[in-house]
Every structure is written in structure tokens, then in C-alpha cells.
Amino acid sequence: MxxxxxxxxxxxxxxxxxxxxxxxxxxxxxxxxxxxxxxxxxxxxxxxxxxxxxxxxxxxxxxxxxxxxxxxxxxxxxxxxxxxxxxxxxxxxxxxxxxxxxxxxxxxxxxxxxxxxxxxxxxxxxxxxxxxxxxxxxxxxxxxxxxxxxxxxxxxxxxxxxxxxxxxxxxxxxxxxxxxxxxxxxxxxxxxxxxxxxxxxxxxxxxxxxxxxxxxxxxxAPFPRGKVLTVAGSDSCGGAGIQADLKTITLLGSYGASVITALTAQNTKGVSAIHAPPASFVAQQLEAVLTDLQIDVVKVGMLFSADIALALAQALQSYQLRMLVLDPVMTAKGGTELLAKVALNSMKQRLIPACYLFTPNVPEAERITGMEIYDEEGMERATRKLHLMGARNVLLKGGHLTGGTVTDILFDGTTYHRFSAPRTLTRNSHGTGCTLASAISAYLAQGEPLPVAVQKGKKFVTAALRLAQPLGKGHGPVNHFLAAREQAGQSIENQE
The missing domain is CATH 3.20.20.70 (Aldolase class I)
Structure with missing residues (x-):
């Protein structure tokens, strides 16, 4: 069966x-x-x-x-x-x-x-x-x-x-x-x-x-509500990757499972080493989870290699998993490349056409589309091009543009939705992309339609940035815990 x-x-x-x-x-x-x-x-x-x-x-x-x-x-x-x-x-x-x-x-x-x-x-x-x-x-x-x-x-x-x-x-x-x-x-x-x-x-x-x-x-359904599988790399510092994904998914009330695509030696200052398992082992992890748990949403982050991207694409097809949230992790905060060039081609050919929601930031969208993006009009053009590449829905994140307001644009092939929030000036922004994609995935798994899931995810990551506390000597992580408490309407007066 x-x-x-x-x-x-x-x-x-x-x-x-x-x-x-x-x-x-x-x-x-x-x-x-x-x-x-x-x-x-x-x-x-x-x-x-x-x-x-x-x-x-x-x-x-x-x-x-x-x-x-x-x-x-x-x-x-x-x-x-x-x-x-x-x-x-x-x-x-x-x-x-x-x-x-x-x-x-x-x-x-x-x-x-x-x-x-x-x-x-x-x-x-x-x-x-x-x-x-x-x-x-x-x-x-x-x-x-x-x-x-x-x-x-x-x-x-x-x-x-x-x-x-x-x-x-x-x-x-x-x-x-x-x-x-x-x-x-x-x-x-x-x-x-x-x-x-x-x-x-x-x-x-x-x-x-x-x-x-x-x-x-x-x-x-009772909590934990919905099951989310994160396929991503491990961040030994705990601010991004699998660790950030599972924190977000759990704190927001869903069940999180994981498939690890790479191990990284990193801290708030950057990545010093990467060790990727064979693609066959990634495939074994996928099989172990998907033959046992009825996964509602798959969130994908760091893939590292073309072979791993191919293993994931084959699993998605075999298990007919349609709710794929793809966050194209390409570069670490310190500039380390996290996606090989040949893997980018595999992403374009096999994963973008399979995804339900694609969530690049501006530099990632520029690299994928070959376009230059300077403003919201350019973001709109880029979302259209990414949609033509096969993504059912595209959420282009505008945090890398200038201005006091950060606007993300969601395009479903017909309609644009804008999600804006005041910019938070902080060095503690490690893991924002992972956190947003995981939050959206959790809300989708819990039964929210896409525009609502994006709106709630945006609110969560904005709070996580605003409430972030300094950790380490570089780019510290966002504050998942206090953001989740705020999202749930709980008092955080004595927690800050």
C-alpha cells in the first residue's frame, strides 16, 4: 500500500x-x-x-x-x-x-x-x-x-x-x-x-x-499539527539550517522530521568546513522518513551537490510530494558557497519545476535569472521569470534592497501579494531565510492557505529579528523562542 x-x-x-x-x-x-x-x-x-x-x-x-x-x-x-x-x-x-x-x-x-x-x-x-x-x-x-x-x-x-x-x-x-x-x-x-x-x-x-x-x-487536528520534513544542511552553531528549521517548526506547533544533506563546521563568523554525505545516504534518509511518516510539506534548504539535488527530485516524484517549499541556499553569511554550480543547474531543471513555493532573496534571484534587481518593479519582473521556470508560486524576499521597509512579493502566476514590515537594523540576522521558509511550511502544514501562511511567516521572522540577542562574535541568530511566544500572544516582558 x-x-x-x-x-x-x-x-x-x-x-x-x-x-x-x-x-x-x-x-x-x-x-x-x-x-x-x-x-x-x-x-x-x-x-x-x-x-x-x-x-x-x-x-x-x-x-x-x-x-x-x-x-x-x-x-x-x-x-x-x-x-x-x-x-x-x-x-x-x-x-x-x-x-x-x-x-x-x-x-x-x-x-x-x-x-x-x-x-x-x-x-x-x-x-x-x-x-x-x-x-x-x-x-x-x-x-x-x-x-x-x-x-x-x-x-x-x-x-x-x-x-x-x-x-x-x-x-x-x-x-x-x-x-x-x-x-x-x-x-x-x-x-x-x-x-x-x-x-x-x-x-x-x-x-x-x-x-x-x-x-x-x-x-x-491536535498539536503538533501537520508534519514538515526539512531537507537541509546542519549548522553546528545552531542558527540556521536543520537546527533553525526544527526550532521554527516545533515552536510554531508542527512536527518536524529531517534529512541532512551536509554537515558544516561553522559559527557566527562563518563556515570553516563542509562535509557532505553520499547522495545514496541522503536517498536512504528520505526513504526512511517517507515510507513511515505521512509528510504534509517538504521544506528544502542547502543541497550542496547535483547528486543530492537529483536524489531529492527522484524522491519527490516517487512519493508524489507536491507541497515543496524550496529555499535556494547558495551562500553563507560569510560568503562561503553552499551550492555547487552544477547543482544550480539541477535545481533549475528538476526542483524549481517541482516546487509549490520558491523563496529566493534578491541576490539568489539575480543569480538564477541573470537579471539585475534594484527595486520592487525589478522584483516583479524576476518573479514572473521564476514562475515561467516552473515554480507554482514565487516569494521574492526584498531584504537586500535599501529602504526603511522590507517588502516581500508573492506571485502565483496571476496576482501579486505584498508583505511589508519595518526594517530591523541588526547584525543578528543569521538564519532568516531558513526560518521564514520553515515558518511558512509549518503554517501550510497546519491548514493555512498560502497567502495567510506567508503573512504569518513574515510576521514571525520579523519578530525574530527584532527580538534577536547578541550571540557570538559575528552574525548572531534570530530569536526563535521569543518570536514564537509573541506570535502566540504570550507576554515576553520578563524575557527580553
Whole structure:
């Protein structure tokens, strides 16, 4: 059983009196390449597929429905038929979903028996309670937000989810206009599942879009919340690399695992020696972690050699790890090269196209793109070029530019987001890049959408710089501990 089969367990427990429906619920559309897109979405974590078809004749629905059911079986997902009880029986589906005007739950139960699931669309508490009384196993509630899939007289918002969830004994599936950036509020309100159509099936990469939304469900998990794997070098001084990553991940509330790509002899004054293990040993570390832990986000720092970069790229492909935060560590604070020139080519060819978020600073972006960057306009141009190199999202950090404000720019291929903070004048800035990338990774693993994860990560590293205390004789480290306390809203009056 591979990683995805372990993570895509059947969401309906027929041995329980309360059949559980939870996670990411996909409703099909009428577009081309449906089977291919659904397969991709399933690989990204979809747990329930509802086959909705208003255009095909019955025989074609049976044929397409059979293939969709087969796909669901391959990924351990639940297969639901929309509105048509007879079709659900013929396809031996796991259940049927009924609209308010498309069937009766009591009659459907008589036809389907006790072993299949019945869901009912509702728009308010009264309809939801009636559906529960009629024997529904779950209710679909919406439209939560405005949606382009159908005309709705009004939306009910997350507040209706909370109201209905408080009164029902059965699961609530929220539907209508839900996407990565607003689903968190719906999950916080108590939704057991979120139903989507275009946010996944209309995405350029349905698997990645599904993974993004699936991660949002971690926001309700107990702490440590989410698992982050850091692949980076070891800093014997403790301010950067694996040490900074694990401090950040742990202090912010996630679980951190590690793969060490290099050992460095360094202190606050610089790096005096580097010892890199064979790439085969890095591959063994990756295999040991990834065959045991279900990693949510991979954060990558120092890679050192092309062979190590290749070993990582192969592992990412083998385990279908999509949430990769790539921080291109190239040079230490003292100027020591931490990435061989040939390894840079491997990064460009294999890792940048595989990453979810790429987080270079200005000198690193200049080296990778061949551009010169003097201002925010130049940063924008560089993010576009890096996006064209394959990075899904680019966060270009502006700390190396001049001015009293430090602005980082996030580009997703369409929209620019700016994150600004006052510049902190300090020598104690060792590990800022590692810390920011790790903080973003932790927040992603905890169920924050990307713009929120970046915003929180930026706030954390800004505080870590401001609260940094002198350590050593060179560039001291940032203050992870006090920054985490401040982030959590705890008093630090007696700690400074």
C-alpha cells in the first residue's frame, strides 16, 4: 500500500451507526477529459466523488459512471451518484445524493437499503433537520459563497454551517463557491466536508488544487499539527539550517522530521568546513522518513551537490510530494558557497519545476535569472521569470534592497501579494531565510492557505529579528523562542 492509499482511506464506516463523511468532496462537471481530471484530483486527496450528469443519456451515464467508480475504488474513495437512485443501484455506488426537488430520502432508503449512503441538499436549518429526520446520512448545505455553477437566490455563509452543525447529529457537507482561500472559515465553522467543483476540476493542476484544500483540514487536528520534513544542511552553531528549521517548526506547533544533506563546521563568523554525505545516504534518509511518516510539506534548504539535488527530485516524484517549499541556499553569511554550480543547474531543471513555493532573496534571484534587481518593479519582473521556470508560486524576499521597509512579493502566476514590515537594523540576522521558509511550511502544514501562511511567516521572522540577542562574535541568530511566544500572544516582558 503506497502513501496515497494510506491517506485515502474509505470515509464511510458502515460498521458505525453514524456513517462518517469527511474531507474533500468532489462534484463532477460536464467538461472534457473528466476521467483524467478526476484521477488527478483523487491522487491529490479527494475522499468522495459525486457523479453529477445532466447531459448524457442513461446508457452513457452507466458507462462513464462505471469508470468513475473504478477510479474511486483504486484510491479508496467513496462514490456517490447525484439524484438518480436507479443509476446508483445499477452502478453499485456507495450511495446517492438528492436535491430538495429530486427525490425522497425515505423512498431512497427503501430502495437502497441500510448499507448505502443517502445525502440531501439543504439551504437552512429547517431543511437540514427534516433531512436528518427522514434518515439522511449527511446533508449538503449551501450555497455558502457565491458560485458560478448555478444561480442561487442567496448565500448562507459559514455562520449557517455553525448553526446547522450545532443542531445536527449527522455530518454537514458545505457547498457553493468554496476554494482554497475561503474553505478554512467553513472548516472552522464545523463543516465535516467541503464540496467543490471548479476549484479543483477547473484548475490547471487538479491534484495540486486538491492537495491544497485537503491540507486545510489539518487546522482542526491536535498539536503538533501537520508534519514538515526539512531537507537541509546542519549548522553546528545552531542558527540556521536543520537546527533553525526544527526550532521554527516545533515552536510554531508542527512536527518536524529531517534529512541532512551536509554537515558544516561553522559559527557566527562563518563556515570553516563542509562535509557532505553520499547522495545514496541522503536517498536512504528520505526513504526512511517517507515510507513511515505521512509528510504534509517538504521544506528544502542547502543541497550542496547535483547528486543530492537529483536524489531529492527522484524522491519527490516517487512519493508524489507536491507541497515543496524550496529555499535556494547558495551562500553563507560569510560568503562561503553552499551550492555547487552544477547543482544550480539541477535545481533549475528538476526542483524549481517541482516546487509549490520558491523563496529566493534578491541576490539568489539575480543569480538564477541573470537579471539585475534594484527595486520592487525589478522584483516583479524576476518573479514572473521564476514562475515561467516552473515554480507554482514565487516569494521574492526584498531584504537586500535599501529602504526603511522590507517588502516581500508573492506571485502565483496571476496576482501579486505584498508583505511589508519595518526594517530591523541588526547584525543578528543569521538564519532568516531558513526560518521564514520553515515558518511558512509549518503554517501550510497546519491548514493555512498560502497567502495567510506567508503573512504569518513574515510576521514571525520579523519578530525574530527584532527580538534577536547578541550571540557570538559575528552574525548572531534570530530569536526563535521569543518570536514564537509573541506570535502566540504570550507576554515576553520578563524575557527580553
Amino acid at each position: 503506497d502513501r496515497h492509499e494510506r491517506s485515502l482511506k474509505l470515509v464511510v464506516d458502515h460498521s458505525s451507526t453514524e456513517r462518517r463523511v469527511c474531507g474533500l468532496y468532489l462534484i463532477t462537471d460536464d467538461g472534457d477529459r473528466l476521467l483524467e481530471r478526476v484521477r488527478e484530483a483523487l491522487s491529490g486527496g479527494v475522499k468522495i466523488v459525486q457523479y453529477r450528469d445532466k447531459i448524457r443519456d442513461y446508457s452513457d451515464r452507466v458507462a462513464l459512471g462505471s469508470e468513475l467508480k473504478w477510479l474511486c475504488r483504486q484510491y479508496g474513495a467513496t462514490f456517490i451518484v447525484n439524484d438518480h437512485v436507479q443509476l446508483a443501484l445499477e452502478l453499485d455506488a456507495d450511495g446517492v445524493h438528492l436535491g430538495q426537488d429530486d427525490g425522497d430520502a425515505v423512498a431512497a432508503r427503501r430502495m437502497l437499503g441500510d448499507k448505502r449512503i443517502i445525502g440531501v441538499s439543504t439551504h437552512n436549518l429547517e431543511e437540514a433537520l427534516a433531512a436528518q429526520e427522514a434518515g439522511a446520512d449527511y446533508v449538503g448545505l449551501g450555497a455558502i459563497f457565491p458560485t458560478g455553477s448555478k444561480d442561487v437566490p442567496r448565500t448562507v455563509g459559514p455562520q449557517m454551517v455553525a448553526q446547522v452543525k450545532a443542531q445536527l447529529r449527522i455530518p454537514v457537507v458545505a457547498i457553493g463557491g468554496i476554494c482554497r482561500d475561503n474553505a478554512g472559515a467553513v472548516i472552522d465553522a464545523g463543516a465535516d466536508a467541503v464540496a467543490v467543483i471548479s476549484a479543483i476540476l477547473g484548475a490547471r493542476e487538479p491534484a495540486l488544487a486538491a492537495t491544497e484544500i485537503c491540507l486545510l483540514f489539518n487546522r482542526t
